[in-house]
Amino acid sequence: MPTSAVSLADDLIRRLDNHTARPAVIGLGYVGLPLAVELASAGLDVVSIDVDASKVARLAGGESYIPDVPSAKVAQLVRAGKLRATTDFSVLAAADTINICVPTPLRKTRDPDLSYVVGAVEQVARHLRPGHLVILESTTYPGTTEEVLLPMLQAGGLRAGGDFFLAFSPERVDPGNPRWHTGNIPKVVGGIDDVSTRVAAALYRQFSAQIVPVSSAKVAEMVKLLENTFRAVNIGMANELALMCRELGVDVWEVIDAAATKPFGFMPFYPGPGLGGHCIPIDPFYLSWKARQTGFESRFIELAGHVNATMPRYVVERVAEALNTVGKPLMGMRVHLFGMAYKPDVDDVRESPAIDVTRLLQRRGATVTFSDPHVARVDDHGLTLERVGPEAAMAAGYDCAVITTDHAAFDYARIVESSPLIVDTRNALKGRAGAHIFRL
Ligand SMILES: NC(=O)c1ccc[n+]([C@@H]2O[C@H](COP(=O)([O-])OP(=O)(O)OC[C@H]3O[C@@H](n4cnc5c(N)ncnc54)[C@H](O)[C@@H]3O)[C@@H](O)[C@H]2O)c1
Numbered sequence: 326m327p328t329s330a331v332s333l334a335d336d337l338i339r340r341l342d343n344h345t346a347r348p349a350v351i352g353l354g355y356v357g358l359p360l361a362v363e364l365a366s367a368g369l370d371v372v373s374i375d376v377d378a379s380k381v382a383r384l385a386g387g388e389s390y391i392p393d394v395p396s397a398k399v400a401q402l403v404r405a406g407k408l409r410a411t412t413d414f415s416v417l418a419a420a421d422t423i424n425i426c427v428p429t430p431l432r433k434t435r436d437p438d439l440s441y442v443v444g445a446v447e448q449v450a451r452h453l454r455p456g457h458l459v460i461l462e463s464t465t466y467p468g469t470t471e472e473v474l475l476p477m478l479q480a481g482g483l484r485a486g487g488d489f490f491l492a493f494s495p496e497r498v499d500p501g502n503p504r505w506h507t508g509n510i511p512k513v514v515g516g517i518d519d520v521s522t523r524v525a526a527a528l529y530r531q532f533s534a535q536i537v538p539v540s541s542a543k544v545a546e547m548v549k550l551l552e553n554t555f556r557a558v559n560i561g562m563a564n565e566l567a568l569m570c571r572e573l574g575v576d577v578w579e580v581i582d583a584a585a586t587k588p589f590g591f592m593p594f595y596p597g598p599g600l601g602g603h604c605i606p607i608d609p610f611y612l613s614w615k616a617r618q619t620g621f622e623s624r625f626i627e628l629a630g631h632v633n634a635t636m637p638r639y640v641v642e643r644v645a646e647a648l649n650t651v652g653k654p655l656m657g658m659r660v661h662l663f664g665m666a667y668k669p670d671v672d673d674v675r676e677s678p679a680i681d682v683t684r685l686l687q688r689r690g691a692t693v694t695f696s697d698p699h700v701a702r703v704d705d706h707g708l709t710l711e712r713v714g715p716e717a718a719m720a721a722g723y724d725c726a727v728i729t730t731d732h733a734a735f736d737y738a739r740i741v742e743s744s745p746l747i748v749d750t751r752n753a754l755k756g757r758a759g760a761h762i763f764r765l
Pocket of ligand 1: 351352353354355356357374375376377380426427428429441442444445462463464465496497498499500603604
């Protein structure tokens with residue numbers, strides 16, 4: 326390694342540790358905003374950039390739009406000059422570190438859509454200078470940092486590991502989790518070389534108690550995909566078990582709860598109406614896509630994807646069966662969903678199975694309404710629905726309720742008392758009995 330690289334690295338590490346280095350965060354969503362807030366709270370002057378001018382305006386006004394990040398915290402950091410938000414990428418030139426936290430969705434063909442990453446990296450490349458540390462945090466397939474970012478950043482003549490530093494560090498944030506957040510989840514870091522890992526670790530140790538350095542960016546990319554594939558596959562197994570238990574006349578929830586008392590070698594996963602969110606339904610396909618490039622077929626990922634994708638259809642079948650017990654067809658019925666978010670106590674509807682359930686019910690001729698304390702409106706590829714308050718929905722009446730998200734704020738006793746039929750996809754009515762209750 327050239328001496329200049331060592332001195333650039335040591336200088337940046339020193340300035341990170343004495344809080345005179347200036348971090349930049351690109352993409353201010355569920356991942357980027359908490360990261361920017363952690364860095365600013367640690368005492369660094371953070372500039373945050375997003376292409377969404379409305380988000381930037383809200384942050385500049387001291388307002389948060391991420392439930393896990395309190396507005397009071399944002400307001401305090403903005404007032405103190407520690408956190409700045411802008412749509413202007415030219416601020417990157419004056420920054421020392423750049424974290425990229427933009428979306429990595431799938432295309433309709435289930436191929437990775439790296440267009441947001443590429444868009445952000447084009448901006449970074451335009452402003453790249455010696456001494457910069459660039460870290461990708463967006464979840465992606467193993468090899469992205471070296472195969473996509475590295476050539477784009479080196480195209481201007483600067484060399485990674487010598488002139489600038491490049492690493493991947495997966496984000497593991499779990500929105501809505503009261504215990505684990507960006508600040509206390511161990512941070513895996515893999516640079517394209519040792520010096521990049523060392524500099525990236527110095528950034529994260531400003532707010533994270535545990536840094537886990539790995540040998541390469543590719544390993545760090547793979548770690549994230551293992552974590553999310555592990556969840557997708559185990560949820561797929563729990564879903565298949567739910568279908569199996571129904572045929573066998575066994576309560577799957579009781580089985581899982583009892584099995585979870587085993588103090589070792591078992592971790593409970595639960596069935597549900599299908600996968601949701603930006604990670605679990607998507608990330609494993611980044612891995613299977615990449616594996617396919619080498620001729621390797623990822624059978625577990627494909628199988629789990631298949632089982633999980635059938636769950637919304639199964640929920641609709643359960644609704645049809647429930648209605649059938651009182652001699653009603655699905656066609657023309659009013660079905661009310663409790664929960665539109667993909668998991669409890671969050672406002673995120675991305676990939677939410679409740680959206681699939683809504684569409685499938687509508688296709689079968691049902692009229693669908695929903696209540697969700699965290700989601701006011703759904704606007705998803707032509708599906709537009711405004712929420713109805715639970716009391717208003719119960720007063721207006723419906724033929725069947727479906728508990729699609731087990732939000733803590735729902736009054737389950739009221740739902741049981743006021744619904745003619747209920748399909749509970751989350752075991753939210755655990756311990757409550759009634760001939761009108763149908764479990765997944
Ligand atoms: N949400 C999670 O729980 C979670 C957890 C771990 C990892 N991840 C991963 O982190 C990444 C970001 O996810 P997220 O949930 O924060 O997404 P998000 O949609 O909440 O936020 C992404 C932000 O990036 C902005 N953006 C898009 N293109 C941009 C560009 N070229 N320049 C600047 N800003 C741009 C968007 O306007 C948006 O505000 C994804 O790869 C995701 O898979 C998400």
